[in-house]
Amino acid sequence: MISKNKWLSAPYILWSAVFIIVPLGMILYYGLTDTTGAFTLDNITAIASAGHAKALRVSLLLSLASTLVCFLLAYPLAMILAGVQVKRHNFVILIFILPMWMNFLLRTLAWQTLLEKNGVINQVLSFLHLPALKIINTPAAIILGMVYNFLPFMILPLYNALAKIDTNVINAARDLGANHFYTFTRIILPLSIPGIISGITMVFIPALTTFVISSLLGGGKLLLIGDVIEQEFTRTSNWHLGSGLSMVLMVFILINMVLSAIFDKDGEGSML
Amino acid sequence: MERVLQNKIANDNGGFTLVKKELIQLIDISKSFDGQMVLDELHLSIHENEFVTLLGPSGCGKTTTLRILGGFTGPDKGRVVFDGQDITQIPPNKRPLNTVFQKYALFTHMTIAENIAFGLKIKKKPKSYIDDKIRYALKLVNLDGYENRMPDSLSGGQQQRIAIARAIVNEPKVLLLDEPLGALDLKLRQEMQYELIRMKNELGITFVYVTHDQEEALTMSDTIVVMNQGYIQQIGSPESIYNEPENAFVADFIGDSNIIPAIMIEDKLVSILGTRFACVDTGFGNNRPVDVVIRPEDVILVEPSEGIIQGVVSHLIFKGVHYEMEVQACGFEWLVHSTTLFPVGKEVGIRVDPFNIQIMNKPESEDEEAVIIDI
Amino acid sequence: MKSIAKKIYIALIILFLYAPIGILMVLSFNESKTRAKWGGFTLKWYLALFQNEEILRALFNTLLIAMLSSLIATVIGTVACIAMTGMKRRAKSVMMGITNIPMLNADIVTGISLMLLYISLGIKFGMGTILLSHITFNIPYVILSVMPRMKQLNVSTYEAALDLGSSPLHAFFRVVFPDLLPGILSGFLMAFTMSLDDFIITHFTKGVGVDTLSTKIYTEIKKGIKPEMYALSSLIFVAVLTLLVLINLSPAEKKKAE
Numbered sequence: 001m002i003s004k005n006k007w008l009s010a011p012y013i014l015w016s017a018v019f020i021i022v023p024l025g026m027i028l029y030y031g032l033t034d035t036t037g038a039f040t041l042d043n044i045t046a047i048a049s050a051g052h053a054k055a056l057r058v059s060l061l062l063s064l065a066s067t068l069v070c071f072l073l074a075y076p077l078a079m080i081l082a083g084v085q086v087k088r089h090n091f092v093i094l095i096f097i098l099p100m101w102m103n104f105l106l107r108t109l110a111w112q113t114l115l116e117k118n119g120v121i122n123q124v125l126s127f128l129h130l131p132a133l134k135i136i137n138t139p140a141a142i143i144l145g146m147v148y149n150f151l152p153f154m155i156l157p158l159y160n161a162l163a164k165i166d167t168n169v170i171n172a173a174r175d176l177g178a179n180h181f182y183t184f185t186r187i188i189l190p191l192s193i194p195g196i197i198s199g200i201t202m203v204f205i206p207a208l209t210t211f212v213i214s215s216l217l218g219g220g221k222l223l224l225i226g227d228v229i230e231q232e233f234t235r236t237s238n239w240h241l242g243s244g245l246s247m248v249l250m251v252f253i254l255i256n257m258v259l260s261a262i263f264d265k266d267g268e269g270s271m272l
Numbered sequence: 273m274e275r276v277l278q279n280k281i282a283n284d285n286g287g288f289t290l291v292k293k294e295l296i297q298l299i300d301i302s303k304s305f306d307g308q309m310v311l312d313e314l315h316l317s318i319h320e321n322e323f324v325t326l327l328g329p330s331g332c333g334k335t336t337t338l339r340i341l342g343g344f345t346g347p348d349k350g351r352v353v354f355d356g357q358d359i360t361q362i363p364p365n366k367r368p369l370n371t372v373f374q375k376y377a378l379f380t381h382m383t384i385a386e387n388i389a390f391g392l393k394i395k396k397k398p399k400s401y402i403d404d405k406i407r408y409a410l411k412l413v414n415l416d417g418y419e420n421r422m423p424d425s426l427s428g429g430q431q432q433r434i435a436i437a438r439a440i441v442n443e444p445k446v447l448l449l450d451e452p453l454g455a456l457d458l459k460l461r462q463e464m465q466y467e468l469i470r471m472k473n474e475l476g477i478t479f480v481y482v483t484h485d486q487e488e489a490l491t492m493s494d495t496i497v498v499m500n501q502g503y504i505q506q507i508g509s510p511e512s513i514y515n516e517p518e519n520a521f522v523a524d525f526i527g528d529s530n531i532i533p534a535i536m537i538e539d540k541l542v543s544i545l546g547t548r549f550a551c552v553d554t555g556f557g558n559n560r561p562v563d564v565v566i567r568p569e570d571v572i573l574v575e576p577s578e579g580i581i582q583g584v585v586s587h588l589i590f591k592g593v594h595y596e597m598e599v600q601a602c603g604f605e606w607l608v609h610s611t612t613l614f615p616v617g618k619e620v621g622i623r624v625d626p627f628n629i630q631i632m633n634k635p636e637s638e639d640e641e642a643v644i645i646d647i
Numbered sequence: 648m649k650s651i652a653k654k655i656y657i658a659l660i661i662l663f664l665y666a667p668i669g670i671l672m673v674l675s676f677n678e679s680k681t682r683a684k685w686g687g688f689t690l691k692w693y694l695a696l697f698q699n700e701e702i703l704r705a706l707f708n709t710l711l712i713a714m715l716s717s718l719i720a721t722v723i724g725t726v727a728c729i730a731m732t733g734m735k736r737r738a739k740s741v742m743m744g745i746t747n748i749p750m751l752n753a754d755i756v757t758g759i760s761l762m763l764l765y766i767s768l769g770i771k772f773g774m775g776t777i778l779l780s781h782i783t784f785n786i787p788y789v790i791l792s793v794m795p796r797m798k799q800l801n802v803s804t805y806e807a808a809l810d811l812g813s814s815p816l817h818a819f820f821r822v823v824f825p826d827l828l829p830g831i832l833s834g835f836l837m838a839f840t841m842s843l844d845d846f847i848i849t850h851f852t853k854g855v856g857v858d859t860l861s862t863k864i865y866t867e868i869k870k871g872i873k874p875e876m877y878a879l880s881s882l883i884f885v886a887v888l889t890l891l892v893l894i895n896l897s898p899a900e901k902k903k904a905e
Contacts, residue, residue, distance in 0.1 A: 020748050090833075
């Protein structure tokens with residue numbers, strides 16, 4: 001092989017030890033101790049308190065809903081794009097990454113302007129004599145914000161997984177008598193599972209843990225678990241409680257990691 | 273008509289077989305991609321229980337022809353008739369033919385058994401029937417006991433056999449094979465060639481086989497269709513394609529050959545490089561420019577005095593079964609295969625038996641010139 | 648018919664993704680200071696932008712962090728990829744697992760974990776801590792885009808170069824590196840983009856008084872966003888768009904496509 005030099009891997013091993021492994025250990029330490037440094041599980045069981053439990057429940061509900069919407073929007077799109085010529089591959093990826101060059105907070109803020117009672121969308125609707133859309137400051141607006149921000153992270157892995165399917169495999173299924181629907185359920189869908197898992201992970205986790213979208217589009221009425229943790233760190237400065245709640249979130253992250261390790265062994269559903 | 277007869281002879285195993293029924297007709301098929309003509313008014317009939325090979329260089333339209341047969345692409349113009357029924361608009365899943373794809377196209381997320389059962393499950397066959405069929409098909413391709421393996425764990429040759437098994441359990445009337453042996457090494461390829469012929473004889477179904485390998489085509493086919501640039505160049509049995517190529521392209525593509533410009537002086541007499549040779553062909557007209565094809569094994573080297581023309585050996589390679597030599601004679605480099613050694617620099621005489629000289633019309637573009645000369 | 652439906656669907660999704668960007672661009676020309684109403688066309692925010700030192704400072708910080716962090720991440724990530732191909736299967740999959748952590752982990756968890764690290768190590772919060780954090784979450788993007796190239800790499804070309812007498816280092820830069828370059832470039836670009844767009848991790852690891860565009864916008868949200876910010880964002884977006892269009896239309900790219 002090109003290099004058997006052990007020292008080549010040293011910088012990255014060192015880096016990931018200091019900046020990935022140790023920090024996670026810090027969260028575990030803070031999460032499992034109180035201000036005096038004594039061991040406690042209180043920071044974790046705090047998730048059961050009414051306010052926290054509600055925040056987690058709402059976050060789970062909204063993030064599941066937005067993941068589902070993202071999947072339903074992205075799958076047909078990815079299938080269409082995968083049918084396009086291969087040499088456009090980079091261009092397709094660019095189109096969906098490009099919006100990120102405009103700041104994410106500003107883009108989310110722009111949805112206020114779009115969704116407001118006298119916002120752009122409602123003006124268009126009233127011009128067309130259609131009923132007004134009243135979703136600003138509701139959970140629906142939060143879901144929309146999540147879908148808007150995380151949709152590219154669903155599209156790209158799906159597109160990559162679908163584009164990798166050999167057209168002759170699909171032709172073979174057709175040749176053996178499968179109609180379009182059967183070909184889809186038995187061949188295309190199972191072969192795109194790595195992309196599906198990766199897409200779900202890439203959308204669900206950020207949606208579950210976000211803390212700005214709800215205050216921008218939800219009118220601050222709904223507290224999400226991300227908002228709770230953020231406040232523990234920046235306002236109340238209770239790092240122990242914040243770490244404990246983060247550990248609860250990490251359970252979901254861990255489940256996701258295990259799932260993607262099982263279904264996407266070769267990184268086939270990667271974003272790039 | 274002549275072709276049908278040849279076909280009959282090639283297929284007959286000494287029974288009472290009459291002329292075979294036409295199973296598939298491609299009628300005036302044209303197809304272009306991005307404005308580039310790939311098939312131009314192609315016309316082809318395929319008979320029942322025939323092993324037909326579409327042979328040609330890449331880009332000749334052979335794979336497109338197969339894909340049109342399979343229903344994966346529609347022709348721009350023309351019709352596909354199967355057993356008297358127009359199937360041009362029928363989608364692939366409704367066609368009574370099955371395909372073995374170039375890179376196998378196995379379903380990697382399914383076991384071997386699931387792969388083979390795929391078509392049968394769609395047809396809602398009972399489980400016991402499907403199990404029997406899987407066992408039978410695996411036996412046929414010599415892979416008994418592989419039911420629960422995954423495709424990725426198999427070698428290329430094994431995957432190829434599974435692809436064949438997956439197609440034939442559906443008992444198609446026609447099996448389409450798109451360069452199925454292209455990815456295998458030489459020895460495996462030869463083994464698979466014999467197996468395919470055996471399967472064809474056992475199953476009694478029509479094979480339409482696409483390849484660019486002329487040796488493969490000669491070995492396996494009842495009928496070879498030589499294609500180039502979207503046109504059919506020649507249709508015939510392997511023997512007739514090899515021995516009587518109709519034009520320079522076919523002669524050049526099939527095996528090594530000496531293609532020499534010549535003048536047909538009269539029936540059965542041709543002037544090659546200024547020297548008169550006796551031949552057996554008639555009907556080319558008098559004093560007409562033609563090409564002659566002489567296979568290297570048909571060039572006989574003798575002592576200078578015994579030859580019709582004389583030359584000098586310029587190259588020599590030992591090829592195992594024979595020596596390959598190049599002989600400079602009358603300004604042409606003759607390719608010669610012979611079991612007798614003539615060292616480099618030796619003067620030799622060249623003779624060719626009249627029935628080994630194959631006369632061909634000049635290619636079409638030059639044909640017009642020939643007509644003008646005639647007038 | 649079917650293909651028209653497909654095109655309409657693609658167009659709708661793209662409209663969904665780009666509509667807010669259009670809105671922001673329109674707002675950057677809005678005479679009125681509030682987002683709620685249109686007060687007529689003006690270019691004054693673009694002029695004001697270049698006098699607003701706070702915003703320019705934040706822009707400078709953002710670009711500096713993005714540039715440095717993606718460059719350093721690209722070097723570390725590429726070297727890591729080369730090192731990993733020489734590793735045993737087991738060690739390699741452990742490394743890839745660790746690489747995936749910042750990708751799969753929630754930004755908020757990454758942010759607070761790094762914050763806790765800096766506090767316990769006694770590192771002063773500021774540009775340095777932002778940079779370290781950005782390098783950390785950028786490395787995985789580089790590795791994930793270089794690794795596939797690495798797998799496709801034909802090792803014999805490298806060996807051929809050695810056989811023809813070049814030194815290992817020379818062989819690497821002349822033979823291996825050009826093959827990896829597309830992966831390295833797209834990893835760099837991805838890292839740059841992610842760094843530019845990051846808010847959450849920066850929010851937790853920045854010091855008082857140091858701002859990037861994201862954190863500046865976040866603090867402004869409560870007071871009301873200054874329209875200069877819209878002007879700046881529009882400028883950045885249009886600049887990037889122009890650059891990408893130029894690259895895509897350049898003769899070199901066209902040749903490659905053919």
